[in-house]
Amino acid sequence: MEIRSLDGDEPATIAALLPGFRDTMSLELPGDPPVTEALLARLFQRRHGTERIVLAAYDGGTPAGVLKLGLDLGDPSGPGHGSLWVFPAFRRRGAGRALAAAGLAALRERGRDLLLADAPRAVAGERFAAGLGAELIGESVRHRLRPAGPASAVLQAAAARPVPGYRLVAWRGPCPDDLVEPYARAWSGLEERVNGQARIRRPSADDVRAREAEAERAGHLPHVVAALPEHGTAIVGYATLFVRDSPMADGGETLVLPQHRRRGLATWLKSELLLGAARENSRLALVQVFNDTADTAVVALNRKLGFEADSYWSTYALKA
The missing domain is CATH 3.40.630.30 (Gcn5-related N-acetyltransferase (GNAT))
Known part of the structure; x- marks a missing residue:
């Protein structure tokens, strides 16, 4: 070899x-x-x-x-x-x-x-x-979910329960200019290490644009739904999904800042994200997302929304 x-x-x-x-x-x-x-x-x-x-x-x-x-x-x-x-x-x-x-x-x-x-x-x-x-x-x-399957009713019911005091903003592709700085600040709250990716310690608008550009180069279109206070401009949570020329899309990040948790924002965000992506992409038949089994809150959220466990993946460490 x-x-x-x-x-x-x-x-x-x-x-x-x-x-x-x-x-x-x-x-x-x-x-x-x-x-x-x-x-x-x-x-x-x-x-x-x-x-x-x-x-x-x-x-x-x-x-x-x-x-x-x-x-x-x-x-x-x-x-x-x-x-x-x-x-x-x-x-x-x-x-x-x-x-x-x-x-x-x-x-x-x-x-x-x-x-x-x-x-x-x-x-x-x-x-x-x-x-x-x-x-x-x-x-x-x-986890995998079929948006047109039995999960559809679950997603619609979740999306129909807005969280009082908050509003949602959705976009495809680049983040709107007036939200890019708040989006970067929210991203700074993400602590999970992702396979092969850097943990950006202090994300800026330039980091957001760089990440959008790399998705575009690989033929992936980001769908994003963000949560903001009803009368504010700070993004306090968001969820992402990446759609490509395939019946299957990849779930990205789901984040709610600590002081805004336990109010149902993650459920509302993610259900709106999945329903919107399915409406706008007629080919979309399957969504996959990988979760650390130790992250019990995210695992529980996905199963609540109708995702089903499909396979398990092991992480091995080898010393040089």
Whole structure:
């Protein structure tokens, strides 16, 4: 196996990896729509505030597997967090071990000593991780919702219960200019670390615009619903969803600032977001979202709105 470093923002990288990813996801997630170029571009692009490492194992001229890692530039000694995939036709031939070793070497070159990788929970993955000496440190659940299914009535009922003293503002694409600063301030309340993404410590309007631009480059249209006091201009909560050229969309962040919680804002926000996206995108048949199982409040919110657990994903830590 030959290990090559690739540029995740290059169309040639996406074209080379797409056949293997389609084979992999049809095996691992058979209920999903086929992987599209837009989805793969989003997975591999360098995110705002990060360095992206993409290493591919090649068998001759054919990609056999890939490791992608995101490094938070604001945390110079922090982990590289991403995922490692070996494509079905090349498994049990050493590609996974070669990619893990190359990833650890790349991290050491950058003064980092921890590799975090997410993978579907499965016996084969557990054995592979154990063989590398990796430690299981967390678990996520993938929830899915069909907006036109039984959840539709649940969402409509939730959206019909506004929270007194607040109003909602919705937009698609770029945030309106008059809301971009309040949106950035609200974003600063987000503490969750996301696979491969930077935690922006003090978000500004420029950070908001940079994040919108990277979504656009990968063919993803953000849908956002924000909550504001009825007579105020501060955003106190928001929820996001990313729609691409596919029947499946990706849930993003759901945040309500601490002093405004336990009033039903998250339920109202997210139900309006999902209903609005379904109305405006006739192809939208499925929404997926990944949640840390330790975040019991968000897991409970999603299940209340009709999301169903589809699969569980393990996070492994490997020291360089």
